[in-house]
Each structure stands twice: as structure tokens, then as C-alpha cells.
Amino acid sequence: MSKSTIETPLVEVRGLRKSFAVKKGWFGAAKYLRAVDGLSFAIRQGETFSLVGESGCGKSTTGRLVNRLLKPTSGEVWFNGQNISSFSDNQMRPIRKEMQMVFQDPYASLNPRMKVKELVAEPLLIHTKLSVKERDKLAQELLETVGLSSIHAERYAHEFSGGQRQRIGIARALSVRPSLIVADEPVSALDVSIQSQVLNLMQDLQEEYGLTYLFISHDLSVVEHISDRIGVMYLGTLVETADKDTLYDRPLHPYTQALLSSVPVPDPNQKRERIILKGDLPSPVDPPSGCRFHNRCSACMDICRQQEPVFREVEPGHQVACHLYNEA
Template identity: 85%
Template sequence: MSGVQSTSGTPLVEVKALRKSFAVRKGWLGTSRELWAVDGISFAIRKGETFSLVGESGCGKSTTGRLVNRLLRPSAGEVWFNGQNIGGLSEDKMRPLRKEMQMVFQDPYASLNPRMKVKDLVAEPLLIHTKLSGAERDKLACKLLETVGLNSYHAERFAHEFSGGQRQRIGIARALSVRPSLIIADEPVSALDVSIQSQVLNLMQDLQEEYGLTYLFISHDLSVVEHISDRIGVMYLGTLVETAVKDDLYDHPLHPYTQALLSSVPVPDPKLKKERIILKGDLPSPVNPPSGCRFHTRCSACMEICKQAAPEFKEVKPGHQVACHLYN
């Protein structure tokens, strides 16, 4: 386990039947249709743990992250943070909660203003959420840079003067500046070299121990997720198909989609042969998803009921939930 597990198991975040749609225009007549990026997912994140969302590109995991911290408003369902339903809060009431929920984005360079010095980038949240003086903000910014493995003299530089890994460290320092409870990390290492990925992941784990952080970690890379997660949720076409404790999911995956994903993870041993599960067909369009189970068009275990009825997402053994007719 990677995180500082809460002894009480109290959820910091609860997502209940969350849905989000976007209007999509098609054809020369501009006909509008709804695309359900997130369609009825539910999960909880306990204080001090790392909960990861994995799945193919377009499955809705990044949209889920933006719904959790209210960068997007849900079309239906609820998001509870620390016992409060934040889905319907006005921006004025949401503002005090912003410092409790910070984000680390995929592209560290795109998320850093190239015209601002690093000390100002890191201290910007302090300007909004605290009453510290300029000198106090600068001092704290330098301390945070040292916390994430940089030096205080880096504070006078600009973002373009750093490598990708260093930029991501700056992004993490900025997220830490207001001492949040939750950090939503959206593909935070996918743009980095493998050796740098390991350094950033180890840094995030060290900071979790030091600051008592809770992570919602979003990634498509199952090797990365295995390194940092406590629990994992697998998404497919806007829905959750399986959630479990990391070791249970990797050792005993239940859903055919999870089994296919895990079979694609490279094994660092050329002598060890691993059977790949090759999914048939293409990923269906979220504008017009399949009836019944959304995975049935690509599933080798598809039954007639899979085409007709969506499976219930239920617990099949302690801490392990799956949405599949094979376990009904």
C-alpha cells in the first residue's frame, strides 16, 4: 500500500450516480446529440489513500476528475467532499473549498504561465487564498521548491528553463502551497521519460506521507497505477466496470475488460511469456453506446443477456466490485 491509510476509513470524497453529458453537433444541418462522458458512476475515496482511475482514452476518467473538484458541473448525481454536497454550490460558496482540492495536470509546461517566475507560479494560490505578505509568500515558495527536490535559487527562473520532470515538480509545489486535503493528478507522469516518472511518483508518495494527502490519480498506464495506488477503479465508455484493492485487482481481475488491460502490461523479463487478450472490434462511440453492457461488442464471454440489460455494479467479495453478468 502506498498511502497513509485512515484508521477510521472516513470517505473524503463520495461520488454518487455521477453523470455528465456534452452537446455534440453532427452533420451539415448541425443536429445536436448528447455525449455522456460519465454515465452513472459511484465510488468513495478514504482519507489518506490513493484511488486511481484507469481506462482507455475517452473513457471519461479526466472528466470525472474535473467533476470531483467542480471544474465541471455534473448533469446528474452528487459529489460529496468532506461530508458536504458540492455539486450545487455557488462559486462564492465553492471558493473556500478550492484550496482543499488542487490539481496536477498532464502537461507541466502548458499549466505554467511562461511569463511568470517560478516563485510567483508557486505562490499564486497563496495570493488568492491567504493574507500572507509578498515576502512571506516568496519565502514559502522557496521552501516548497526545496520540498519537491529543487533549489531556492530556481525561484527566479522561468518555466522554459526547466526540464519536463522539473516542471512537474513545480506544478506539485504549487498544488501543495495551500496545504490541500485532496490532489487530483490527471496523467501527471505520462509526458515524462520512464526514469523521471519513477522519481515523480516516489516524490508524490513521500509527500503523501509528510502532508497526509489523499490522491485521485488518473492514468492509462497500468504499470504506473500499480506503483502508486491503494485502490483502483477501471472505467469503460463512461462507466465503472470494476473497483478493488490494488493487489486483488492485479492478482484476480474479474471483468473481461480488466483482464484484457492487465494482459497488455509489459513484463520486464524476456524469458517469461505472457498470454495477451486481444480485444475484437473498435471502441464504440459514446454518442451512440451499445445497448445492455457497453463492453459486450468486444467481449469474448458475451451472452445474450449482455446485449439486453446493463449489469448491476455490485460487490462480489469484500472490497471488490464488478459490473458483469458473469457474476450475477
């Protein structure tokens, strides 16, 4: 059951598209990689909405579009009732403090020349008028909030383990009390034992601060632990969305079923039938006609090769883009 108590979405994405020019075609015509191609979803206040899918499906690009690190080619991103899709840098500045990001690599995202207290307090320097003493005090408090000690404030990032660095990144994201945190593969670089600690920390902080998460991951075990709702991406589009329990109990799209069949079962006496996908992920520069998954789908029909399926609700809160579920 979702933790959300407010029906109006904090984030709403409508027909979002992002293309990158990658090379020249015949006669000098540019070719475009369609990283995100027509996404629509909403994230309610206080919930965790996760995006999952294979590498290259557009998850990370979507996260950067939502917090406007990238400008969309077309479509709209609404945040807290405002269409921020075409906002200038000056218009985005007061909104930046409301949407922060936790990156995949906890070392690459931290400046090695800055002390930890400076790293955590840097957003405060930009978005507040606090004095140096006030910023340092708040940085120490935030470090303690994420399970570190205030004595760590004088150290540098290279003196910490991967899990500790990610805690520093989370403390930095929390410094300006954001409404939304976009977490892009925040635990994929960590050991399994450390992953659970960081995930539990994120859940505790969500309850304490009323945070909303857009959580991006390829690891379905991690996503099951932290999510309220899940969106499954394939080649720049959403193929299925549902609440966590529904998606894991009754996956509808053949791609979702294949992904879930690959999740390890903790019981050695229990076996799960593995669905092996044939073929490689098509190029987003030249995606297949019709359903983008048809050339890897065991349930492919003639209509799948010709017509792109409509993303539609098949039961309350459960949406899928698949011709197997067309209305009669």
C-alpha cells in the same frame, strides 16, 4: 493494504453524470456525448484511488467533476461531508484550497510569463493574506520540499526539464496545504526514469502532508506503483473496483483482464498470454445497449446484449459490473 485510517470518505461520488452537446441530429435535435454516465465511488482520507481505462473513457472528465472544474449534469459529489455538486463559485472558493490539481502537461499548465516563485505562490495570493515577502519565502521552501533549489525561484518555466516542471506544478498544488490532489496523467509526458522519481516524490509527500490522491492514468504499470485501490473505467462507467493487490492478482471483468494482459513483463524469460480486444471503442454519443463492452467481449452472452449489468460486490471490497458474476 490501504494507508487510510479514517473510515468516513473524504470524497464520495454518487450516480455522477456529465453530458456534452456535440451536434444536431434529425430535425435539429441535439445529440449528447455521455462522457461520464452513472459513476459511484468513494475515496478515503489518506489513500490513493486510481482511475484507469482507454483514452476517451471519461477519466479526466471525472477528475474535473470531482474538483468542480466542471459542473455535473446530474448526480452528486460529496467532499468532506458537503454536497458540492451545485455550489456556486462563491460557495466553492473556500473549498478550492482543499482540492488542488496536477495536470498532465507540466509546461502548458505553467504561465511562461511568470517566475517560478510567482507560479508557486499564486494560490497563496488568492487564498491567504500573506505578504509578498511571506509568499516568496514559502515558495522557496516548497521548491526545496519537491527536490528543487530556492535559487530556481527566479527562473522561468522554459528553463526547466519536464520532470522539474512537474515538480513545480506539485509545489504549487501543495502551497495551500490541500486535503485532496487530483493528479491527471501527471507522469505520462515524462521519460520513464523521471516518472519513477516523480511518483516516489508524490508518495513521500503523501506521507508527510497526509494527502489524498485521485490518480488518473492509462498506464497500468504506473498505477500499480502508486495505488491503494483502483477503478477501471469503460465508456463512462466503472466496470470493476478493488484494492491494488486483488485487482492485479484476480481481475474479474473481461475488460480488466485484457488491460492487464497488455502490461509488459520485466522478465524476458516469462511470457504473458495477450488478450486482443476485437473492434473499436464504441462512441459515447451512441453507446451499445446492455453491457457496453459486449461487442468486444469474448465471453458475451445473450443477456449481455439486452441488459446492463449491475455494479455489485462479489467479495469484500471487490466490485464488478458483469453478467458472468450474477447471483444464482
